[in-house]
Amino acid sequence: DRKSDRKSSRGSKPKRPKARVTNPPPASELSAHLYSKLKPGSSAATAATEETTAQTTVNIADLNDTEYSAHLQKLEDEEYARRLQQMEERAAAPPAPPPPQTVAELRAEAVVQQQQQRQAQNSRCRKYLPYATFLCTVAIGLTVFFVVFDGNVDNLPNLPSLEDLWPDSDPFDGENGDPNSANKWSSRDPGLDLTILNSLSKDWTEAFYQAVSDWDNPPPPEVDVLRLTTSTTPYESECSPVRDKMKVCNGRYGDTNWRGINEVLIRRGYILSSVAKMNDSYLSDSSIYQRQYTMCHEIGHGFGLPHTDEDFYNKDLGNCMDYTSNPKNNLRPSTMNFEFLANMYGVDINPELSVDGGLDDGMRHRNRYNQEETEEDENRRRKERIWNYGDSTTDSDVSPEEEDTPEWNEYKSLVRTSSTSHLDDFLEQVLHKDSVPPYARRTRKWRTLHKREEGQAHELDLGNGYTYRVSVLH
Numbered sequence: 001d002r003k004s005d006r007k008s009s010r011g012s013k014p015k016r017p018k019a020r021v022t023n024p025p026p027a028s029e030l031s032a033h034l035y036s037k038l039k040p041g042s043s044a045a046t047a048a049t050e051e052t053t054a055q056t057t058v059n060i061a062d063l064n065d066t067e068y069s070a071h072l073q074k075l076e077d078e079e080y081a082r083r084l085q086q087m088e089e090r091a092a093a094p095p096a097p098p099p100p101q102t103v104a105e106l107r108a109e110a111v112v113q114q115q116q117q118r119q120a121q122n123s124r125c126r127k128y129l130p131y132a133t134f135l136c137t138v139a140i141g142l143t144v145f146f147v148v149f150d151g152n153v154d155n156l157p158n159l160p161s162l163e164d165l166w167p168d169s170d171p172f173d174g175e176n177g178d179p180n181s182a183n184k185w186s187s188r189d190p191g192l193d194l195t196i197l198n199s200l201s202k203d204w205t206e207a208f209y210q211a212v213s214d215w216d217n218p219p220p221p222e223v224d225v226l227r228l229t230t231s232t233t234p235y236e237s238e239c240s241p242v243r244d245k246m247k248v249c250n251g252r253y254g255d256t257n258w259r260g261i262n263e264v265l266i267r268r269g270y271i272l273s274s275v276a277k278m279n280d281s282y283l284s285d286s287s288i289y290q291r292q293y294t295m296c297h298e299i300g301h302g303f304g305l306p307h308t309d310e311d312f313y314n315k316d317l318g319n320c321m322d323y324t325s326n327p328k329n330n331l332r333p334s335t336m337n338f339e340f341l342a343n344m345y346g347v348d349i350n351p352e353l354s355v356d357g358g359l360d361d362g363m364r365h366r367n368r369y370n371q372e373e374t375e376e377d378e379n380r381r382r383k384e385r386i387w388n389y390g391d392s393t394t395d396s397d398v399s400p401e402e403e404d405t406p407e408w409n410e411y412k413s414l415v416r417t418s419s420t421s422h423l424d425d426f427l428e429q430v431l432h433k434d435s436v437p438p439y440a441r442r443t444r445k446w447r448t449l450h451k452r453e454e455g456q457a458h459e460l461d462l463g464n465g466y467t468y469r470v471s472v473l474h
Contacts, residue, residue: 042208052467065141077460181345184304190346192303193227197247199236204278207288211296214332215303223349226303234304241273243264243408246302250278255421258472259283260294262301265411266467274302275415290447292326295474296320298474299473300333304344308336310452321455407466414460414468423472428458 025153063071101109127199129262185192209230218226235250241263259282276298284340297320308321316324319334342349418426449457449469457471 013280031084036215040358062390068429081402120193179340181269182304182306182344183264183266183269183271183314187345190348191225192341192345193229195229196247196299196302197230197242197245198230198232199239199247199249200278201235201250204291207295208248211290211299214296215299218333219244222338223342223347225338225345225347228471238416238419239275239277241275241412243273246276248275248276248299248300250283250398251419252280252284253277253419254281255422256281256419256426258474259286259290260298260420260473262298262471263415263418264302264304264469265408265410266469267407269464271302273411276302277419287327289328289331293320293324296332297473300469302338303341303459305340307450307455308334308340310450310455323452327456407462410462411466413470414470418470427458 057218060068060071080322119127150176185194187193196212198205198208212228212230216226233247234245236249237253239247239249239251241247256279258279260276260278262274262276265272276295278291278294278298285292287385300321305321308319308325316322316326316329317336319337320330320332321337322330324330327448339349341347414430417429421429427446431446444460447459447461449459453474455471455473457469459470460468462468
């Protein structure tokens with residue numbers, strides 16, 4: 001009995017819950033019934049769902065395994081059909097109208113639209129800005145070329161260098177533009193009497209005498225300030241300075257970074273000596289205009305003249321003391337140079353009144369003369385002064401005391417050294433010379449008067465009221 005009970009308990013299956021069903025229709029009839037209930041615009045899933053809801057529950061206990069699986073699949077299909085119906089209803093329903101906006105929201109939306117429009121405009125401007133800038137630059141360049149430089153390519157200046165954009169760290173004091181306080185030669189009478197020594201080679205003779213003549217013979221009605229004489233000495237490239245005189249020399253000085261140089265010794269505002277040198281390493285193959293401009297320029301510095309203009313990008317002033325990249329335009333001194341000299345050396349440049357109270361014919365008053373010279377006499381006198389070939393000048397007229405001063409000897413050494421090295425090396429070597437005491441090296445410093453692409457000028461305090469000035473033309 002126990003065995004039979006265990007056997008019966010092992011072989012029995014769990015009973016399914018019973019449910020009452022009232023005679024469901026066959027499957028074929030159910031399908032036909034579902035399709036017959038389809039309405040226009042409805043799907044099979046909708047009809048199946050409606051039919052399913054009308055059926056009664058099924059007695060699961062009376063179903064075998066196959067029928068049970070089919071019944072589960074049917075229930076899943078019915079659920080899927082119901083969800084499809086819900087999705088179709090939601091898709092067919094009209095969209096809900098947006099909620100009404102408040103006044104604040106409308107204003108905020110308008111502000112956002114305006115910002116978007118401005119951003120779009122700025123984006124278009126940034127897109128075309130480079131093209132507009134290029135066209136404006138070309139237009140300005142053409143205007144400057146035809147208006148300022150008269151459409152002549154030779155008048156165009158050089159482009160600026162990095163030194164012009166980022167100046168040297170030395171203090172930029174600038175040259176003295178006041179004629180009354182500028183460094184000058186000592187002179188008892190109004191005007192300047194000066195001897196210029198010609199220590200040049202023969203190929204420079206024409207340029208030298210042309211420059212001296214231009215400085216000594218200003219065209220009317222300019223005032224005659226300078227009384228210049230010349231004296232020829234043996235050729236000398238070292239150009240040893242001579243007191244109370246200006247010496248002009250030339251030579252192949254190598255890569256010195258200057259075409260022309262002028263070196264003066266100053267004591268308490270008065271020039272004691274001047275040396276002008278032309279570097280054939282640069283000038284031997286240059287044009288006659290560059291050679292003439294350089295000669296006129298360096299001799300002008302020897303009189304104490306500063307530059308009339310240090311701007312390379314404006315129109316040439318027509319005088320050799322104006323920096324230029326077109327020397328053909330600036331070969332000789334002009335009115336502003338002679339007026340500056342007249343103020344320096346005390347020559348009256350005011351027009352003279354005639355006896356009847358009217359103005360004269362425009363000739364400037366020369367108050368250094370006791371009586372007026374005729375034009376023929378004046379021209380003859382100037383020609384005799386300029387072409388006066390004297391004997392070689394020596395230093396015999398200088399006292400031994402003046403020759404032995406440390407400042408004079410250092411000046412001679414500086415003149416000699418400037419011709420043997422590059423300008424930058426020269427400026428650096430001077431500050432660290434072995435002959436300079438260590439305590440003096442700390443305070444020994446160049447004073448930069450100006451520094452440009454085409455030239456520069458510096459001063460060095462030698463002590464006891466002496467100053468060494470060097471002006472170079474690149």
